[in-house]
Amino acid sequence: MTKTSGRLSIADMKKLINKKAGMSVAFSLSDDNPTEVSQFIPTGCKWLDGIVKRGDWGGIPVGKVSEIAGLEATGKSYMAAQIAGNAQRLGIDVIYFDSESAIDPEFLANAGCDVEKLLYVQASSVEFVLETIESLLSNNDSQMLFIWDSMALTPSISDIESDFNPLSTMAVKPRILSKGLSKLIQPIANTKSTLLILNQLKTNITRRPAEAMVTPYFTPGGKALAYSYSLRVWLTARKGKKSFIYDDKGFRIGTEVKAKIEKSRFGTQGRECNFKIVWGGAEVKIMDKESWFEAIKSSEHLTNAGAWFTLKYADGKVDKFQTKDWINKLDNEKFYNRVVELLEHEVVMKFDKRLGTADEFYGEKEDKN
Numbered sequence: 001m002t003k004t005s006g007r008l009s010i011a012d013m014k015k016l017i018n019k020k021a022g023m024s025v026a027f028s029l030s031d032d033n034p035t036e037v038s039q040f041i042p043t044g045c046k047w048l049d050g051i052v053k054r055g056d057w058g059g060i061p062v063g064k065v066s067e068i069a070g071l072e073a074t075g076k077s078y079m080a081a082q083i084a085g086n087a088q089r090l091g092i093d094v095i096y097f098d099s100e101s102a103i104d105p106e107f108l109a110n111a112g113c114d115v116e117k118l119l120y121v122q123a124s125s126v127e128f129v130l131e132t133i134e135s136l137l138s139n140n141d142s143q144m145l146f147i148w149d150s151m152a153l154t155p156s157i158s159d160i161e162s163d164f165n166p167l168s169t170m171a172v173k174p175r176i177l178s179k180g181l182s183k184l185i186q187p188i189a190n191t192k193s194t195l196l197i198l199n200q201l202k203t204n205i206t207r208r209p210a211e212a213m214v215t216p217y218f219t220p221g222g223k224a225l226a227y228s229y230s231l232r233v234w235l236t237a238r239k240g241k242k243s244f245i246y247d248d249k250g251f252r253i254g255t256e257v258k259a260k261i262e263k264s265r266f267g268t269q270g271r272e273c274n275f276k277i278v279w280g281g282a283e284v285k286i287m288d289k290e291s292w293f294e295a296i297k298s299s300e301h302l303t304n305a306g307a308w309f310t311l312k313y314a315d316g317k318v319d320k321f322q323t324k325d326w327i328n329k330l331d332n333e334k335f336y337n338r339v340v341e342l343l344e345h346e347v348v349m350k351f352d353k354r355l356g357t358a359d360e361f362y363g364e365k366e367d368k369n
Contacts, residue, residue: 044082050347070235075277085112099123130180174222253280
């Protein structure tokens with residue numbers, strides 16, 4: 001190897017490293033930073049988007065691997081469909097891997113997806129999904145959102161070729177997933193694509209009561225997966241009749257969901273929100289605006305006396321209403337804009353001390369001079 005004399009500039013070192021690697025691995029963090037998340041895909045729930053990132057609205061981070069895990073019937077697939085539709089509206093191609101063969105085109109359309117432009121792929125094996133994602137990342141210049149529904153039900157090739165004895169292929173899938181995701185993280189970041197993994201929450205069966213209380217659930221796939229995720233959202237629901245939404249005939253058409261940020265590289269781990277998902281009936285949706293009321297209840301600008309609530313505007317005027325009138329009140333532009341202001345402060349900015357006080361945010365700081 002011929003040694004060159006003189007001092008190399010940062011730009012020259014960058015070219016030298018990228019030439020040696022055969023691809024872009026060296027970057028200037030001020031210009032083309034692959035680690036920075038500059039775009040988020042909305043989840044369809046503004047409250048959830050607000051608790052993902054400190055000081056700004058978030059969602060599913062573009063360029064990263066994220067997980068939505070949940071108990072049975074907590075709306076995992078519906079949220080994925082909503083995210084897919086929002087990604088399409090941002091100009092991102094959606095590739096949907098389905099291991100359950102349970103996705104209904106009408107369901108996707110009702111959730112806001114353009115079914116004609118969505119690529120549906122049966123997830124025949126874990127290896128097939130990982131290899132297909134790798135191939136598409138290396139042969140496509142456009143942004144892509146890969147949705148894997150669900151990882152827990154996708155078998156490995158060994159599972160398919162073996163018998164039904166679980167000991168025959170014990171720990172095979174976790175090893176494959178650990179290796180596969182470690183290979184995909186950098187290509188996903190460099191192409192500004194996104195991998196959203198849907199997973200199951202399983203009850204942590206242990207003989208130690210204290211452990212069961214602290215860690216009541218776990219996700220299948222191996223412990224190494226958590227290190228690959230930039231965001232983990234866990235969905236649970238209250239037990240009992242009150243956790244469901246019923247139509248006028250008594251049929252279940254929806255679920256009340258609690259979302260918890262189990263892991264976040266954006267400084268919001270442990271935060272929670274609640275919302276309802278209607279997955280049956282004439283209208284399929286996340287009851288987004290309905291959840292805003294709970295989100296801003298802690299604001300000093302929203303007070304209540306008995307059944308009446310009072311919303312205080314920045315100009316000192318007030319607006320009184322009852323809970324049953326909430327959605328109709330949001331049709332009023334002034335009321336709506338004030339609610340969005342409160343939502344932004346209570347959900348997004350309240351937990352970031354760098355952003356100043358509430359009075360400074362609302363422009364109501366008194367002049368003491």
